[in-house]
Structure formats: structure tokens, C-alpha cells
Amino acid sequence: MQVLITxxxxxxxxxxxxxxxxxxxxxxxxxxxxxxADPDSQVQMPLFVL
Incomplete structure (x- = not known):
């Protein structure tokens, strides 16, 4: 019983x-x-759609 309680x-x-x-x-x-988010935004280049 003690083992079960433990x-x-x-x-x-x-x-x-x-x-x-x-x-x-x-x-x-x-x-x-x-x-x-802060370092990611500084490292990641923005994508421009032409």
C-alpha cells in the first residue's frame, strides 16, 4: 500500500x-x-512586387 501511495x-x-x-x-x-521579431525584421530583406 505504501508503494502505491508513494x-x-x-x-x-x-x-x-x-x-x-x-x-x-x-x-x-x-x-x-x-x-x-526585432532581429528578424533587421535581417530579412523586404520583398518588392513589380
Whole structure:
């Protein structure tokens, strides 16, 4: 019984930790996208249609 309780507890801890990491990434994404867009716009040549 103790083994089952330990497995269940470890599963809950992993799930909680994973969800915290996902939320942190969700908060970081807008800043990361902004940082990436700036250099991309400086490097990429504009396309002109004639």
C-alpha cells in the first residue's frame, strides 16, 4: 500500500511541477516573440512586387 501511495504522490508532484513550468513558459512567450521579431525584421530583406 505504501508503494502505491508513494507512486500516486510522486505523480501529483510531477504534474504540479509540470504545470508550473508550462505557466512560466506561457508568461515568457510574448517577450521571447518580441525579442525574436526585432532581429528578424533587421535581417530579412523586404520583398518588392513589380
Amino acid at each position: 507512486k500516486k504522490t510522486l505523480s501529483k508532484v510531477k504534474t504540479s511541477f509540470g504545470s508550473h513550468l508550462m505557466l512560466a513558459r506561457k508568461r515568457e512567450l510574448p517577450a521571447l516573440r518580441t525579442e525574436r
